[in-house]
Amino acid sequence: MIPNAKLLVSPSPHLKDRVSVRRIMFTVVLALMPATACGVYLFGLHALWVILVSVLSALVSEFLGYRAMGKRFTMDGSAVITGLLLALCLPPTVPLWMPAVGSSFAILVGKCAFGGLGQNLFNPALVGRAFLTLSWPSLMTRWVSPLEGVSTATPLGTWKSGGGYTSTWDLFLGNVAGCIGETSALAILLGGTLLIALRYIDWRTPLSYIGTVGLLMLLLGEDPLFHMLAGGLFLGAFFMATDYVTTPLTGRGRVIFGVGAGLLVVVIRMYGGMPEGVTYSILIMNAFTPLIDRYTRPRVYGTVRRKWWERKK
Amino acid sequence: MPGFRGGVHPRGLKLTGYKKIEVPPLPPRVVVPLRQHLGAPCNPLVEKGAQVKTGQKIGDSPAAVSAPVHASLSGTVVELSQQRLPTGDKALSVVIESDGKDEWERMPPLDPERASREELLQRVREAGIVGMGGAGFPTHVKLNPPKKVDTLVVNGVECEPYITADHRLMLEEGEKILEGAKIMAKILGVERVLIAIEDNKPDAIEHMEKLSEGVGKVVRLRTKYPQGDERHLLRAVLGREVPVGGLPLDVGAVVQNVGTCKAVRDAVLLGEPLVERVVTVTGEVAEPKNLRVRVGTPFSYLLQQCGGTVGGVKKVVAGGPMMGFAVYEDVPVVKTTGCVLVMGERQVVEEEEGPCIRCGRCVEACPMGLMPTHLVRLVRAKDFEACQQYNLLSCDECGCCAYVCPSKIPIVHVIREGKKGIRRLKK
Numbered sequence: 001m002i003p004n005a006k007l008l009v010s011p012s013p014h015l016k017d018r019v020s021v022r023r024i025m026f027t028v029v030l031a032l033m034p035a036t037a038c039g040v041y042l043f044g045l046h047a048l049w050v051i052l053v054s055v056l057s058a059l060v061s062e063f064l065g066y067r068a069m070g071k072r073f074t075m076d077g078s079a080v081i082t083g084l085l086l087a088l089c090l091p092p093t094v095p096l097w098m099p100a101v102g103s104s105f106a107i108l109v110g111k112c113a114f115g116g117l118g119q120n121l122f123n124p125a126l127v128g129r130a131f132l133t134l135s136w137p138s139l140m141t142r143w144v145s146p147l148e149g150v151s152t153a154t155p156l157g158t159w160k161s162g163g164g165y166t167s168t169w170d171l172f173l174g175n176v177a178g179c180i181g182e183t184s185a186l187a188i189l190l191g192g193t194l195l196i197a198l199r200y201i202d203w204r205t206p207l208s209y210i211g212t213v214g215l216l217m218l219l220l221g222e223d224p225l226f227h228m229l230a231g232g233l234f235l236g237a238f239f240m241a242t243d244y245v246t247t248p249l250t251g252r253g254r255v256i257f258g259v260g261a262g263l264l265v266v267v268i269r270m271y272g273g274m275p276e277g278v279t280y281s282i283l284i285m286n287a288f289t290p291l292i293d294r295y296t297r298p299r300v301y302g303t304v305r306r307k308w309w310e311r312k313k
Numbered sequence: 314m315p316g317f318r319g320g321v322h323p324r325g326l327k328l329t330g331y332k333k334i335e336v337p338p339l340p341p342r343v344v345v346p347l348r349q350h351l352g353a354p355c356n357p358l359v360e361k362g363a364q365v366k367t368g369q370k371i372g373d374s375p376a377a378v379s380a381p382v383h384a385s386l387s388g389t390v391v392e393l394s395q396q397r398l399p400t401g402d403k404a405l406s407v408v409i410e411s412d413g414k415d416e417w418e419r420m421p422p423l424d425p426e427r428a429s430r431e432e433l434l435q436r437v438r439e440a441g442i443v444g445m446g447g448a449g450f451p452t453h454v455k456l457n458p459p460k461k462v463d464t465l466v467v468n469g470v471e472c473e474p475y476i477t478a479d480h481r482l483m484l485e486e487g488e489k490i491l492e493g494a495k496i497m498a499k500i501l502g503v504e505r506v507l508i509a510i511e512d513n514k515p516d517a518i519e520h521m522e523k524l525s526e527g528v529g530k531v532v533r534l535r536t537k538y539p540q541g542d543e544r545h546l547l548r549a550v551l552g553r554e555v556p557v558g559g560l561p562l563d564v565g566a567v568v569q570n571v572g573t574c575k576a577v578r579d580a581v582l583l584g585e586p587l588v589e590r591v592v593t594v595t596g597e598v599a600e601p602k603n604l605r606v607r608v609g610t611p612f613s614y615l616l617q618q619c620g621g622t623v624g625g626v627k628k629v630v631a632g633g634p635m636m637g638f639a640v641y642e643d644v645p646v647v648k649t650t651g652c653v654l655v656m657g658e659r660q661v662v663e664e665e666e667g668p669c670i671r672c673g674r675c676v677e678a679c680p681m682g683l684m685p686t687h688l689v690r691l692v693r694a695k696d697f698e699a700c701q702q703y704n705l706l707s708c709d710e711c712g713c714c715a716y717v718c719p720s721k722i723p724i725v726h727v728i729r730e731g732k733k734g735i736r737r738l739k740k
Contacts, residue, residue, distance in 0.1 A: 001613045001643040005626040008661060009401075009641050011726035013712030014654075015323055015474060015634040019674075019719045021667050076667065118668040202673075249673040249684065298682040300704045301318065301544065302557040 024200055025077025031191030032084055032239065038187040039180035042146035043092035047180045051087040054099035058083030061104040065112030078117050082106050085125035085239060088181025089232055089279070090132070093142045102128040122286045123246045126279050133279070143177040152177045155230045160275035171229035182232040192238035205247065206237040208255045212262025220270060233265065236278040246286045253289075253296035261285045315552035317545040319680040320537040321713045323635070325513055326474040328601045329593055334481050336605045337618040341411050343386050343609030344396050344645040345371065348404040350443040351450045352378035357407060363390045366418040368586050370439075371407050380451040381441040385588040385607035388412040399612075399631030399644045406645075409609070420584035425496045433500050433581060440580030441587045441648075446479075446541065446570035447632060449649040452577065455569070456500045458562040465501055466550055466568045467494050467508040469517065470534065470541035473633025476652040478591040479571045481603045483510070483517040486575060487524045493574030495528055496581050501567055505529070509550050511536040538635060539711040543568035545680050557707055572651075592646055596655035597623045609645045612653055627661035630654040635712045667720040675714035675724060681707045685714035685724045692731035697738045700731045708732075 001007075040048045062079040066072065083103050090099060106128025114120040133140045145152045154177045155166035170176050174184025181188075195201040210233060214224040227233075241247060241261055248254050261281040268277025299305040348354035355372030359365060365384040372382035384407070392408035423436055438453035446468055467490065471479040483490060491508075498506050506529025510518045513536040522531045532550050540546055544555050546568060553564040561568055572590060579585045588608050592615060595601040599620025606615065612629065616622055630637040631644065633652055646653075675685035683704055691700045705728060714724040 002626050007641045008628045009639045013635045013716050014630050017717050021719045118670050244670045244672040249676050301681040302554050
C-alpha cells in the first residue's frame with residue numbers, strides 16, 4: 001500500500017499512555033528526596049552513608065537474585081525504592097553493615113524469593129526492617145537528638161514510659177529523635193502530595209490510615225495530633241501502605257487496608273509492648289491483601305451487586 | 314447526568330475537526346466485500362464479466378441477520394475472489410472496474426409520512442444499511458426489536474481520538490441525520506429521541522440543538538472514552554445498564570450512529586442504498602482530510618487523495634487508535650470504516666512487556682468493572698473456567714486497560730485469547 005514501508009501489525013489499542021513502571025518508580029524516588037534531605041540535614045553525614053549503602057546493596061542483591069532466578073535484571077527503580085525506604089526507617093546511628101544486611105534480606109527474601117517484582121506478598125523494605133529489629137533489637141533502638149547527636153529517646157518512647165507528649169510543631173517539622181527519614185511530617189507530606197497530585201498513589205490510603213489512628217486515639221483520650229505525627233506513621237502511610245504490589249487493587253480495598261492498619265497501630269501503641277507499630281501494622285495488612293482483593297471486586301457492568309456474604313469466590 | 318464507570322482521557326488529536334467533507338474523484342476500481350456486517354455473509358448475485366450500475370444489489374442472503382451489498386460504481390465485474398478485509402480476515406468480494414459514468418440504479422423514493430412501518434423497515438434492509446459506528450450490526454434487525462422500546466439514542470459521541478467523520482457529518486448534514494432519526498423513531502414507535510454528543514464538539518452541540526427542535530433533545534456529555542460504546546452511552550444518557558448477555562433493547566432503548574441515520578434517510582427519501590460513507594484520513598499524511606468515498610475504495614487511494622504519507626510509516630490502522638485494526642496490505646473501505654490512521658515512528662513505540670506491579674490502573678479504568686490484571690493471570694494460567702466466572706466475556710475490548718498499563722502488558726490481546734479459550738471449553 002505504501003511503497004517500501006514495513007507495516008507493523010499489533011493488537012489494539014494503538015495508543016498508550018506515556019506512564020511506565022520506570023517513570024512511576026523514579027518519581028517515587030524523587031518524592032522521597034525531601035524526607036531524605038531532611039534526614040541527612042538532621043542526623044549528619046553518617047545518615048547519608050547509611051542511605052547510600054542501603055540503596056547500593058539493594059541493587060546488587062537484586063542483580064544477583066534475578067541472576068539466580070534466571071530473570072533479566074532491569075533498572076526499573078523498584079530496588080532503589082526498597083533500599084531507600086529501608087534506610088529511611090533505620091535509626092541514624094546504625095553501623096554501615098546493617099543497611100547492607102537489611103537491604104539484601106529485603107530484596108532476596110522479601111522480593112526475589114517470591115518471584116521478583118510484582119510477586120511479593122510483603123513490603124520488602126519492611127521485611128528488611130522487621131528482620132533487623134528482631135535480630136539486633138538494641139542496635140535498632142539507639143536514638144539521638146537531631147543536629148546535636150546526643151543520646152535520647154524518641155517521642156513515642158518518651159510517651160510510652162510516661163514522659164508525656166512532644167511539641168506538635170517539632171514533630172511536624174521533624175526536630176525530634178527517630179529514624180532517618182520519618183521524623184519530618186512536612187518533608188514526607190511534600191513528596192506524598194506530589195504523588196497524589198500525579199495520581200501515582202491513592203489518597204484514600206494515607207487518609208484512612210492516618211485518620212483512623214487520629215480518630216481512635218481521640219476516642220481513647222490521647223492527643224490525636226501527637227499520635228498522627230509521631231513515629232513512622234506518615235512515612236508508612238504515604239510510601240509503604242501505598243506500595244502497589246503489596247496493597248489492594250481497588251479504592252474500597254485501600255480504605256479497608258488503611259483502616260485496618262490504623263487500628264493495628266493503635267492496638268500496638270496502646271496495648272502492646274512496643275512504643276511504635278507502623279512496621280507490623282502494614283506487614284499484617286499485607287497478608288490480608290489477597291483476601292481484601294477478593295471481597296472488594298468492582299461490580300461488573302450489567303450485574304447486580306451481591307452482598308459479600310453471598311459471594312462464593 | 315449519571316455518567317459511567319472508569320474510562321480514560323486520551324488526547325483528542327482531532328486534526329480534521331475543521332475540515333469540510335471532501336468528495337474525491339471516483340476510484341478506477343473498487344473491491345466490495347460480501348461480508349461487511351455482523352451476521353451471515355452475502356451470496357454473490359453477479360458473475361465475473363457482468364455489467365453493474367451504482368446501487369445495484371450484487372450480494373444478498375436469506376439469513377435473518379444479514380444485509381445486502383450493492384455495487385458502489387458502475388462498470389464491469391472483473392473479479393469475484395477472496396480479498397483481505399480491514400479486520401485482517403478474508404471475504405468473498407466483488408471487484409468492479411469503473412466505466413467512469415457512475416450510472417445509478419435507485420429504488421423508488423418513499424414518503425416517510427405515508428409509508429407503513431413494514432415498508433420502511435424493508436427499505437432499510439434492501440438498502441443494506443448496517444451500524445456505521447463500527448460494529449456493523451444490520452440496522453433493520455435493530456429497528457425491529459422483539460420488545461417495546463421507549464427511546465432512540467442518536468450516537469454522535471465519536472469518542473475515539475483522531476476521528477471526525479461523525480463530527481463533520483453533524484455540522485454539514487445535521488438536518489439529514491435528523492430526518493433519518495425521525496424515520497427510525499417512526500419505525501420503532503418511540504416518542505423520545507435523544508442526540509448524544511460529547512462536549513469536545515461544542516459547535517456540533519450548538520448546531521444540532523438548533524436543528525433538533527421538534528425531533529428530539531440534544532444531550533451534552535462530558536468527554537470520556539469509551540462513551541460511544543452503546544452500553545456506556547445508555548448508562549451515561551439514561552442511567553440504564555444493559556444486563557450481562559443482554560441487548561440495549563432489554564432496557565427499552567435503541568442506539569443508532571449519526572452516519573447510520575443519514576444512510577436511512579438517503580435510502581427512504583432518495584432510494585439510494587448504502588454505497589458511500591465519510592472516512593477520516595489522518596495521522597502522518599500530507600493533508601489529513603474527511604473524505605466521502607464509495608464503499609470498496611482502496612486505502613491506498615485515500616492516502617493518495619491526502620497527498621500521500623509523510624516520513625517513515627510504521628502502522629496503518631483501520632478505525633480509531635483505541636479499537637482499530639492494524640493493516641499490512643491494501644484493503645478496501647467497508648461500511649464500518651470511519652477512519653484510516655497513519656502512524657509514524659513517533660506515534661508507534663514498541664515497548665517490552667514488564668511484570669504487573671498491581672498498580673490497579675486497569676481496574677480503575679475498566680468501564681465494565683472487570684479486573685483486567687486478574688483476567689490476564691487467569692488466561693495465562695489457562696484457567697478458562699475461572700475466566701468465565703470473572704466475567705471475561707463481558708469485555709468489550711475498548712482498550713482502556715492496555716492504554717493505562719505502565720507495564721505495557723497487551724491486556725486486550727490476552728483477553729481475546731481468553732475468549733477463544735472459553736469458546737473451546739463450551740465445545
